[in-house]
Amino acid sequence: MTTQVAARAGSARNSAEINRLGETHLAGGVVSLNRKVDPALVFVRARGCRLWDAEGREYLDYHAAFAPHLLGHNDPGINAAVARAMEDGWSLMGAGTTPWEVELARLLREAVPNLERVQITNTGSEATAHAIRLARAHTGREDLLLTLGGYNGWHNEVARAVMPSLEQVGPRVSPGEYRWLPLSAGIPAASRRSLHLVNFNDLDSVEYVLRRHEVACVLTEPVLQNIGIVKPQPGYLEGLRALCDRYGAVLVFDEVKTGFRSALGGYQSVCGVKPDLSVFGKALANGYPLGAIGGKRELMELFAAAEASKRVLIAGTYNAHPFTCAAAIATLERLMAEHGAVYKQLEARTARLCAGLEETFNARGVKAAVSRNGSAFCAYFMDHEPRDWHDILAHHDFELDRRLRLAVIERGIYQFPMPCKQGSVSAAHGDAEIDRTLEATAEVLKGLVNREQ
Ligand SMILES: Cc1ncc(COP(=O)(O)O)c(C=O)c1O
Structure with a gap:
């Protein structure tokens, strides 16, 4: 060695x-x-x-x-950008903004035009947690609709079995929902109660749940990429958009895997469906630890609501660290180069x-x-x-x-x-x-x- x-x-x-x-x-x-x-x-x-x-x-x-x-x-180019951030007198300032986070936000919005405002996290899990909190604050509802075979991070709200056996999950039901099989011990009953799980590509089940429950958000990968590559059937994502509009739920695309790997503008630029919120991670910083959340201004501005009771907390000592921001900026610049x-x-x-x-x-x-x-x-x-x-x-x-x-x-x-x-x-x-x-x-x-x- x-x-x-x-x-x-x-x-x-x-x-x-x-x-x-x-x-x-x-x-x-x-x-x-x-x-x-x-x-x-x-x-x-x-x-x-x-x-x-x-x-x-x-x-x-x-x-x-x-x-x-x-x-x-x-990648030598990405590493060089991080090294430059070191030389440029980097510090984790922890007060006010930094040129790195502002430039990264600008580039993210240029790459993904649906992002009217963005915020930066360290991981994809943090970004999905923030998306759920924004959706709950916005709608005043608590329930979540997630997809069987999807993965959206490790936290209580979303950690369900990604690849359950047929015995565990039971036969296909449509319209209807599946029992939530926790991916972890220690998940409180309240989190379990608020989660509804339906099959991908099954709009009837989405509507079945939206009719019966006060759902804050429909959160899904637009292509399921934690059970291989399972693509949306024609009309599925458009259908999700229409159902969310009809029943007042926030549509969140988890683009932690699809974002920047499907296309520069994420899978949303491929399918042409506009989610209300999107979350990113992984390829965004080419292996450096970084996540991001962005979307409609009226939702994103809840992070800065004037009224304290409406304000959604986003915090984290290491959020938008200059090294990871520098890596993401260099990655996006490379992805944007030469059209x-x-x-x-x-x-x-x-x-x-x-x-x-x-x-x-x-x-x-x-x-x-x-x-x-x-x-x-x-x-x-x-x-x-x-x-x-x-x-x-x-x-x-x-x-x-x-x-x-x-x-x-x-x-x-x-x-x-x-x-x-x-x-x-x-x-x-x-x-x-x-x-x-x-x-x-x-x-x-x-x-x-x-x-x-
Ligand atoms: C689709 C999706 N969302 C969210 C996450 C969580 O991201 P992280 O591992 O950075 O917390 C993952 C991780 O694999 C993922 O594949």
Whole structure:
């Protein structure tokens, strides 16, 4: 192991040793237990589209740390912008505004025209929490309508099981709602009572809930990207907009994953539906920790309401830290450069990868539909792109998905080793890397399919 950080991690030299130390000192052995997976690789270095583990093995990375690295890992241009912020006499001022946060807000509004005002947080979870609070303050209502198969952060209001089994969630109901399965212990009953869960692409169920309950907001990813890539059917997002207008609920698009990965203007610029509020994170700062919330002025200005009883609190010592703002500014500038040239390249490479994967699966007689949204993709082993989580549960070959992921990892292609997790292509993936990925997939598939026959 060669990196300075690794050298400083005591005498640990290899993955097994570092994992052992983790089990000794960290609750659960790793930070964020959703990162605890098998194989328990320990990555110590990253650059562009490549990762290296503690043993020096190289991997092409399609996990991208759950998607933020749109320009690739450790991008020299983004790092240079952060270094400049250091040289420019950075400090976490904690009083008044800063040039970094003002410039970031300006660029965000330029990129996503629906954002009449913005605020800045450290994470996507904070941004969704603020969106819910704004919606409740605005409507005077408490209930929330969320989507089965969506993820919107770790806090009490939204932490429900993302991939429940059929036994847990029960058969499809429409119109109707599902029991909320908490993703965590310690969630109070009041939070559970206020949440209503319906299937994606099911407007009848949305209306069913809106009719019966005082719903403050409908909060959804516009494309479900925590169960792969599940796209809205034609008219679904427009229907959500119309129902929110009819029943007086705030429409919130969680663009933490889709924002800046689907397109510069977020998925809302692709579908043409205007939410009242939008939240962002991940790719916005290319891996530096930053979230944002923005939307209609009348909602956003509640953060600064003159009347104290109407004012919505937003606070956080590290909000709009100059380093993370500098990273986001540099990321947005790059994404905007040359009329979005980065997006053209990302689209073309990801489309080639997806077409190549489909061809590879077809050639081996494996039923597959590779779903793509911009530079995000997921291969489903079923004969159509899914419309919701029940569709995936009913038709996807989870076992083949799991075995294929493990087999390509052994060949140096890193995809998160859990079925239905999104793959992410970065601007650092070139044609040669796409070719290598396709070749490795074809090789391992031969072995997997032969073994099955
Ligand atoms: C769609 C979506 N919303 C919100 C979040 C929460 O963001 P963070 O992990 O930055 O708190 C995530 C994280 O994966 C996400 O995918």
